[in-house]
Amino acid sequence: PATENDARSGNSVAAIRKSILDHIHFSQARLPVMATCNDWYVALAYTVRDRMFGHWMNVVQAIADPQRKIVGYLSAEFLMGPHLGNALINLGIHDNTRAAVAQLGLNLDDLLAQEEEPGLGNGGLGRLAACYMDSLATLGVPALGYGIRYEFGIFSQEIRDGRQVEKTDKWLRLGNPWEIHRPELSCTVNFGGRTEWFHDERGRLRIRWIPNRVIKGVPYDTPIPAFRKDFIGILRLWKSEAVESFDFQAFNVGDYYKAVDEKVVSETVSKVLYPNDEPEIGKTLRLAQQYFFVSCALQDMIRVHLIRGKALDTFHESFAVQLNDTHPAIAVAELMRLLVDEHDMDWCEAWTITRNVFSYTNHTLLSEALEKWPLPFFGHLLPRHLEIIYEINHRFLEEVRRHAPGDDGLASRLSIIDEGGQKSIRMAHLASVAGHRINGVAELHTKLLSRTVLRDFHAIYPDRFVNVTNGVTPRRWMVLSNPKLAGLLESAIGDRWICRFEEEIEKIAPLADDPAFRNHWREVKRGNKADLAGLIHERTGNTVDPDTLFDVQVKRIHEYKRQHLNVLHIVTLYNRIRRNPNLDITPRTFIFGGKAAPGYAMAKLIIKLINDVGAVVNRDPDVAGRLKVVFFPNFNVKNGQMIYPAAELSEQISTAGKEASGTGNMKFSMNGALTIGTLDGANVEIREAVGPENFFLFGLTVDQVNDLWGRGYNPRRYYEENAQLREAVDLLYSGHFSPDHQARFVPLLDTLLNHDPYMLLADYQAYIDCQDQIAAAYRDQEHWTRISILNVARMGRFSSDRSIREYCKDIWRIRQGV
Numbered sequence: 002p003a004t005e006n007d008a009r010s011g012n013s014v015a016a017i018r019k020s021i022l023d024h025i026h027f028s029q030a031r032l033p034v035m036a037t038c039n040d041w042y043v044a045l046a047y048t049v050r051d052r053m054f055g056h057w058m059n060v061v062q063a064i065a066d067p068q069r070k071i072v073g074y075l076s077a078e079f080l081m082g083p084h085l086g087n088a089l090i091n092l093g094i095h096d097n098t099r100a101a102v103a104q105l106g107l108n109l110d111d112l113l114a115q116e117e118e119p120g121l122g123n124g125g126l127g128r129l130a131a132c133y134m135d136s137l138a139t140l141g142v143p144a145l146g147y148g149i150r151y152e153f154g155i156f157s158q159e160i161r162d163g164r165q166v167e168k169t170d171k172w173l174r175l176g177n178p179w180e181i182h183r184p185e186l187s188c189t190v191n192f193g194g195r196t197e198w199f200h201d202e203r204g205r206l207r208i209r210w211i212p213n214r215v216i217k218g219v220p221y222d223t224p225i226p227a228f229r230k231d232f233i234g235i236l237r238l239w240k241s242e243a244v245e246s247f248d249f250q251a252f253n254v255g256d257y258y259k260a261v262d263e264k265v266v267s268e269t270v271s272k273v274l275y276p277n278d279e280p281e282i283g284k285t286l287r288l289a290q291q292y293f294f295v296s297c298a299l300q301d302m303i304r305v306h307l308i309r310g311k312a313l314d315t316f317h318e319s320f321a322v323q324l325n326d327t328h329p330a331i332a333v334a335e336l337m338r339l340l341v342d343e344h345d346m347d348w349c350e351a352w353t354i355t356r357n358v359f360s361y362t363n364h365t366l367l368s369e370a371l372e373k374w375p376l377p378f379f380g381h382l383l384p385r386h387l388e389i390i391y392e393i394n395h396r397f398l399e400e401v402r403r404h405a406p407g408d409d410g411l412a413s414r415l416s417i418i419d420e421g422g423q424k425s426i427r428m429a430h431l432a433s434v435a436g437h438r439i440n441g442v443a444e445l446h447t448k449l450l451s452r453t454v455l456r457d458f459h460a461i462y463p464d465r466f467v468n469v470t471n472g473v474t475p476r477r478w479m480v481l482s483n484p485k486l487a488g489l490l491e492s493a494i495g496d497r498w499i500c501r502f503e504e505e506i507e508k509i510a511p512l513a514d515d516p517a518f519r520n521h522w523r524e525v526k527r528g529n530k531a532d533l534a535g536l537i538h539e540r541t542g543n544t545v546d547p548d549t550l551f552d553v554q555v556k557r558i559h560e561y562k563r564q565h566l567n568v569l570h571i572v573t574l575y576n577r578i579r580r581n582p583n584l585d586i587t588p589r590t591f592i593f594g595g596k597a598a599p600g601y602a603m604a605k606l607i608i609k610l611i612n613d614v615g616a617v618v619n620r621d622p623d624v625a626g627r628l629k630v631v632f633f634p635n636f637n638v639k640n641g642q643m644i645y646p647a648a649e650l651s652e653q654i655s656t657a658g659k660e661a662s663g664t665g666n667m668k669f670s671m672n673g674a675l676t677i678g679t680l681d682g683a684n685v686e687i688r689e690a691v692g693p694e695n696f697f698l699f700g701l702t703v704d705q706v707n708d709l710w711g712r713g714y715n716p717r718r719y720y721e722e723n724a725q726l727r728e729a730v731d732l733l734y735s736g737h738f739s740p741d742h743q744a745r746f747v748p749l750l751d752t753l754l755n756h757d758p759y760m761l762l763a764d765y766q767a768y769i770d771c772q773d774q775i776a777a778a779y780r781d782q783e784h785w786t787r788i789s790i791l792n793v794a795r796m797g798r799f800s801s802d803r804s805i806r807e808y809c810k811d812i813w814r815i816r817q818g819v
């Protein structure tokens with residue numbers, strides 16, 4: 002067994018320091034005096050990795066143990082964030098490492114800052130997958146996260162002249178010490194071509210696929226450390242390569258491009274992450290990416306199952322496979338192909354296994370985000386899968402007709418094939434037909450899912466629908482991001498809350514009545530605000546005052562998330578000050594952050610709006626610094642870790658019924674921010690948990706939204722009848738914030754007055770009134786702090802550990818943590 006001082010796995014300061022020096026010498030081949038910051042970072046990463054490998058045995062044993070069921074989490078996105086800090090926390094060597102590094106004359110913060118963020122995701126869905134990998138490991142559930150090792154992740158965002166500029170994300174340029182290359186576990190993936198009938202050796206008529214392109218999938222494993230537990234999860238990401246990366250014959254005849262053509266085309270599949278979240282794009286490469294990693298994942302799971310010495314007809318006993326939205330839904334047809342075509346299994350037996358293996362999580366109700374692939378396009382890339390989907394659909398519709406004879410309307414609404422207009426495959430239907438469980442990501446969302454997008458499936462399969470409200474890991478989002486708060490909590494209630502969040506955190510509730518504790522609480526927040534103020538100045542040049550109310554909205558830019566409603570509040574306050582410069586308002590710093598999909602013009606215009614309004618407000622002499630507007634560039638996991646702990650007000654202001662859950666709302670609340678929000682997504686459950694009196698609620702409910710829409714919503718009437726609103730909108734129309742281009746915001750403002758699909762004008766006055774309440778509440782710091790403490794105390798159920806426990810119990814049927 003490893004001792005504290007064992008150089009490869011000891012956790013003492015001396016052992017860690019020795020390891021770092023060993024890696025500088027043996028891994029980086031550097032003399033310490035010559036080593037760069039990146040060399041020290043990589044040496045430290047290897048040092049930490051060594052200590053994770055000690056836990057490798059347990060997961061390998063669990064995966065090899067035929068009695069244990071493994072979770073296969075299929076996701077096109079994993080927004081892991083930087084690994085180093087999280088690994089130090091979970092391995093319990095953070096402080097010793099900081100001391101060891103200091104003894105080497107270095108600062109751990111510099112090495113932490115050196116790590117490139119693996120931005121292999123867009124937003125909520127990708128980050129949720131990452132939080133779930135942390136909880137699966139910490140709960141001791143054997144899990145393989147399967148995804149794509151994009152060479153280029155989500156773009157990094159620069160703000161130039163107030164506009165978003167996308168920069169290529171070269172996260173791999175200095176290598177990646179956290180992954181282990183596994184070329185021997187490679188597999189091949191077919192594309193295109195045609196299918197043909199043939200008689201097999203037993204004279205049976207069978208179908209085979211003759212692809213016109215075959216590429217190789219090469220896995221890279223990243224260990225996911227459990228929190229203070231001898232266990233890890235495995236993130237297995239696939240890179241696409243050519244089967245033959247160099248065509249020597251072509252080279253011989255001097256056709257150098259042809260010689261590498263195969264390589265270039267094959268590597269394109271895992272080259273880049275699609276930077277869209279929500280709008281569906283229907284691109285060939287996107288479907289190729291989805292099929293590529295899904296086929297690799299299923300081939301790998303079948304390999305693991307067979308290694309266990311089990312027959313294929315018990316595959317569902319080895320794996321519970323979660324489809325993270327419809328992006329991996331092609332897995333349903335691929336498992337059928339592998340079982341029937343490749344492993345010669347009977348269709349019905351294969352289908353039974355498929356039904357038992359898969360479950361599907363839906364993350365959005367937005368119709369434009371529901372993936373549908375045009376038939377010819379799909380058939381061209383995946384001819385065999387189209388046939389299989391036809392067969393699945395045929396048998397399904399027979400079942401539907403038995404269930405509801407003569408109800409052709411129901412059958413065509415349920416059909417996997419959308420026969421209307423351009424025939425297409427509805428991936429949400431494929432996932433719902435096969436999944437033994439279908440879940441939404443918050444109570445309201447799951448209810449709406451079963452009443453709208455999937456109501457017909459709910460009508461015929463009500464028992465398949467379950468809710469699993471999202472959660473976030475307290476390790477990264479509290480312990481790592483907010484060490485000051487974690488220290489205060491530990492001094493008050495010990496550290497059991499870190500992995501028993503639900504049971505333990507509520508123990509701080511009584512301390513809300515303790516003035517001394519409240520004082521410490523405020524100092525923690527003040528310290529985090531000062532740290533963020535420093536970072537804001539470094540990144541934007543803006544000077545913000547940590548004694549103002551930090552009002553924060555960070556998330557992807559999207560009209561349904563209503564960042565522009567937040568701007569209407571700012572302009573309203575600005576008008577009040579212009580009318581009466583001596584007005585006694587609560588000084589505020591408005592902090593925005595978030596990326597817009599490159600092709601989403603209105604979202605990009607909203608970023609410009611925020612920056613143009615900020616440019617005027619921040620310099621206005623009447624305002625005199627009482628209002629500051631900052632757009633924090635390149636919002637990602639790393640920056641989020643600095644922003645959430647410093648926030649006092651969390652903006653969760655989406656139109657009711659549009660945000661499936663939200664997870665930023667949980668991170669803010671867990672770091673002591675109070676929430677202003679609508680009854681949407683998980684806001685509903687957060688408000689229930691923290692207490693309606695500790696939540697700033699405003700706005701129309703889902704039913705009121707649908708009702709108003711049904712009665713004919715005329716946004717212009719709100720503009721005409723509300724002077725404050727009209728004054729704000731008119732000032733924007735006037736070009737006051739865009740003197741260089743007076744009409745810049747006309748497209749956005751016209752949309753609001755003529756259409757307003759997300760009902761900003763209908764919710765405007767309620768929002769302003771709520772914000773005025775908040776301004777008043779903030780002046781009573783004792784009361785504000787009390788509410789802040791109660792917010793954290795009552796966030797127990799929003800740990801991703803609770804979510805994973807529910808997946809294990811209600812969906813995967815896994816006993817966790819044995």
Ligand SMILES: CCc1ccc([C@H](C)CC(=O)N[C@@H]2O[C@H](CO)[C@@H](O)[C@H](O)[C@H]2O)cc1
Binds near residue numbers: 126370
């Ligand atoms: C096809 C393009 C595309 C890409 C990503 C997506 C995701 C489903 C978008 C997403 O991230 N949804 C968010 O998922 C979070 C985790 O469940 C929720 O908390 C958010 O409310 C939801 O918007 C849809 C469509």
